[in-house]
Amino acid sequence: MVRDLTCPSCNETYDAGAEEPWRCSCGHALNLVDQPVPGGDPLPVSQLDTRRGLWTFHEFLPVERRVSFDEGFTPLVDAPDWGADFKLEYLFPSGSFKDRGATTTLSRAVDLGVDKVVEDSSGNAGAAIATYAARAGIEADIYVPADVKQSKLMAIQRAGARPVRVEGSREDVTAAAIDAVENGEGWYASHAWNPAFYAGTMTFALELVAQRDWEAPDAVVLPCGHGTLLLGAYRGFDVLAKAGIIDDVPPLFAAQAAGYAPVVEARHGELGTTEVHADDEPEAPNEIADGIQIREPARMDEIQHAIESSGGDAIALGENIVENTLDDLHRDGFYVEPTCAVAPAALRKLQDADVLHAEHDVVVPLTGSGLKTL
Numbered sequence: 001m002v003r004d005l006t007c008p009s010c011n012e013t014y015d016a017g018a019e020e021p022w023r024c025s026c027g028h029a030l031n032l033v034d035q036p037v038p039g040g041d042p043l044p045v046s047q048l049d050t051r052r053g054l055w056t057f058h059e060f061l062p063v064e065r066r067v068s069f070d071e072g073f074t075p076l077v078d079a080p081d082w083g084a085d086f087k088l089e090y091l092f093p094s095g096s097f098k099d100r101g102a103t104t105t106l107s108r109a110v111d112l113g114v115d116k117v118v119e120d121s122s123g124n125a126g127a128a129i130a131t132y133a134a135r136a137g138i139e140a141d142i143y144v145p146a147d148v149k150q151s152k153l154m155a156i157q158r159a160g161a162r163p164v165r166v167e168g169s170r171e172d173v174t175a176a177a178i179d180a181v182e183n184g185e186g187w188y189a190s191h192a193w194n195p196a197f198y199a200g201t202m203t204f205a206l207e208l209v210a211q212r213d214w215e216a217p218d219a220v221v222l223p224c225g226h227g228t229l230l231l232g233a234y235r236g237f238d239v240l241a242k243a244g245i246i247d248d249v250p251p252l253f254a255a256q257a258a259g260y261a262p263v264v265e266a267r268h269g270e271l272g273t274t275e276v277h278a279d280d281e282p283e284a285p286n287e288i289a290d291g292i293q294i295r296e297p298a299r300m301d302e303i304q305h306a307i308e309s310s311g312g313d314a315i316a317l318g319e320n321i322v323e324n325t326l327d328d329l330h331r332d333g334f335y336v337e338p339t340c341a342v343a344p345a346a347l348r349k350l351q352d353a354d355v356l357h358a359e360h361d362v363v364v365p366l367t368g369s370g371l372k373t374l
Contacts, residue, residue, distance in 0.1 A: 002111045003062050005030040005195065008302075018112045022181055022188035029299050031195045032062045035235070037242050045210045054100060054203035060239060063199045066107035067136040069093045072100065072203060076211045076363070081332060084347055084362040085217075087208060089229075090336055094155065095369035097229055098128035100204060101197030105189050106132040108196040114138060118186035120177035122170060122290050123152030124368055125191040125228075130161035133189075141186055143177040145170060149290075151374050170293050192226040192298035201232025202239070208363060209240055216246040218361040221350065223343045224254035224263060224314070225292030227303040229365065234306035251312040254303065255346035257339075259285025260293040261316035263303055268314070286319045291339030291368060313355070321345045335370035343367070 005014040007024035008031055014020055024030055038059040050056050054072030055065045075088045089097035106129070109117055116139040119129040126142035133140035140161035144153065148165070156163045164180075166173045174192075181188040191197045209216055216237060222230045230252055237249040254263050287293075297303055307314060325348065326341035343364050350356045 002108065003032045003034065006033045007031075016112060018114050018187060020112075022178075022190065022193050029193050029195070029302075032199065035062060035239060036060055037239055039243065042210070042214055042245055044213065048210065054103070054200065054207065057203055057206045060202070060206060060236075061104065061199050063104045063108050063196055064111060066110040067132050068103050068107070069099075069135065071103060073207055073211075076208065079332070082344060082347065082364070083351060083356075083358055084221075084364050086334065087204070087363055087365045088334075089204070089365045089367045090340065090369040092128075094124075094128045094131040095372055096124040096128060097201070097204065097365060097367045098125045098191060099132070100232070101125075101191050101200035101228060102128035102132040104200035105129065105191075105194055105196040106136045106138065109138060109187060109189060110136050112187070114187040116140070116186040117189035118177050118181050119143070119189045119191065120173045121191065122293065123148055123372065124291055126161075126163070127152055127155035127159070129189050129191070130156045130159035133161060134159040139186075140189075141180065143173050143180070145173055149372065151372050155372075171296060190298075191228050197228060198232050198235060201228050202236040203232075204229060204365065205233045205236025205240065209237075209246060214245055216240070216248070216250045217363045219251045219253060219312070219356060219363075221253040221255060221343045221347045221362065221364045223289075223292050223339060223367055224256050224303065225260070225294035226297050227254070227263075227299060227306075229367065230254055231299060231302055231306055234310065237310075249310045252307055252310045253312045253346060253350060254307055254314040255343045256314060256316045257286035257289035257292050257322075257342060258316045258318040260289075260295055261314070262295055262297060262300065263307070263314040264316040266300070266304060267307075284318055286317060286322060288319050288338040289317075289322055289342050291337070292342065315346045315349060317342050317345045317349070321349070329366070330370070334366055336366050337368040337370050337372045340366050340368045
C-alpha cells in the first residue's frame with residue numbers, strides 16, 4: 001500500500017500520487033499517514049538477517065522496498081578518546097547518511113510511478129538522490145549552489161543526473177528547485193520536505209538500538225541543518241518507545257554552524273546565552289560546515305519539539321573548534337568531511353560544560369566522507 005499524506009499542523013489529508021503536493025496548503029510540511037508500530041519482542045542483533053541493511057526493519061517502515069543497495073547497518077565503534085561511540089554513517093554507497101532517506105524516497109517514487117525527481121542540496125543529499133534515481137532508472141535534476149564542491153558535483157553528474165547550478169544563498173537554491181516543481185518539472189524528492197526521506201533516516205535509531213542489544217544511549221549529539229537526521233532519530237526512538245522496546249527517547253543535542261543556527265537562536269538568542277551554546281567567536285559565520293548552512297529549516301517546529309520533548313538542547317560551533325576537531329578525527333582514523341566534525345566538536349563543548357559527563361553513554365554519528373572534499 002502506498003500511504004497518503006497528512007499535515008500535522010491542520011490535519012488536512014492528501015491522496016498519494018505522482019501529482020501529490022510537496023507541502024500542505026497551510027504551508028506546513030507533510031507526513032505519511034499511520035506510522036507502523038510492530039508488536040512483540042525484538043530478536044538479538046546476532047539473530048537478525050541484516051543482509052538487506054536498513055530494510056531489515058521493514059516492519060517499522062511506511063514505505064515498501066523498491067530501490068536499494070542493501071545499505072545500512074553502519075558500524076558502531078568505540079571512540080575512547082572522545083568519551084563516546086561513533087556510528088560511521090559516512091560508510092554508505094554515496095558517502096553520507098543521506099542514503100538512508102534516498103532509498104526510501106526513491107522507493108516511494110517508484111510506487112507512485114514518478115518519471116523525474118527534483119532535489120536541492122549543498123551536495124550530499126543531491127549525490128544520494130542522484131545515485132538512487134540511477135538505480136531506479138528515474139531522471140533527476142539536482143539544484144546545487146554555484147560553488148558546490150567539485151567532488152560532489154561529479155558524484156551527481158556521473159550518476160546521470162542533471163546538476164543545476166544556482167547563484168546566491170542556499171535558500172536561493174531551494175527556491176529555484178521549488179519553482180521547477182511548481183512548474184511541473186518533476187516530483188520533489190526533497191530531503192527536507194519529502195516525508196519518505198524521514199522514513200529512511202528513522203532507521204538510524206533502529207539500527208543503533210539494535211546494535212546496543214536494544215538499549216538506548218544516554219544521549220545522542222547530531223549535526224543539524226534541516227534536521228533530517230535529528231528528526232529521523234527522534235521518530236525512530238519514539239516508535240521504539242511506543243513499541244515498548246526502550247523506555248524513553250534519549251536527549252538529542254543539535255549541533256549547528258555559527259551564523260547558520262536558527263534552532264540555537266530560537267532557544268537561546270542570536271549568540272546563545274551561555275558558553276555551551278556558542279563557540280568563542282559566534283559572530284563569525286562558520287563557512288567550512290557547508291552541509292548544514294540552513295537558516296530556515298523546513299520543519300523547524302518539529303525540530304524544536306524533538307529537542308524539547310527529549311530533554312536535549314542546541315549548540316552553535318564556530319570554524320576554529322570545528323577545524324581543530326576535524327584534524328583530531330583524521331588523526332584518529334576517521335576520514336570525514338568538515339561538516340561531519342560539527343557534532344564531535346559539540347560533544348566536546350557539552351563535556352567541558354558538564355552537560356554530558358564521563359559516565360554518560362553517548363553516541364555521535366559521523367555523517368559524511370572526507371572523500372567528498374577532494
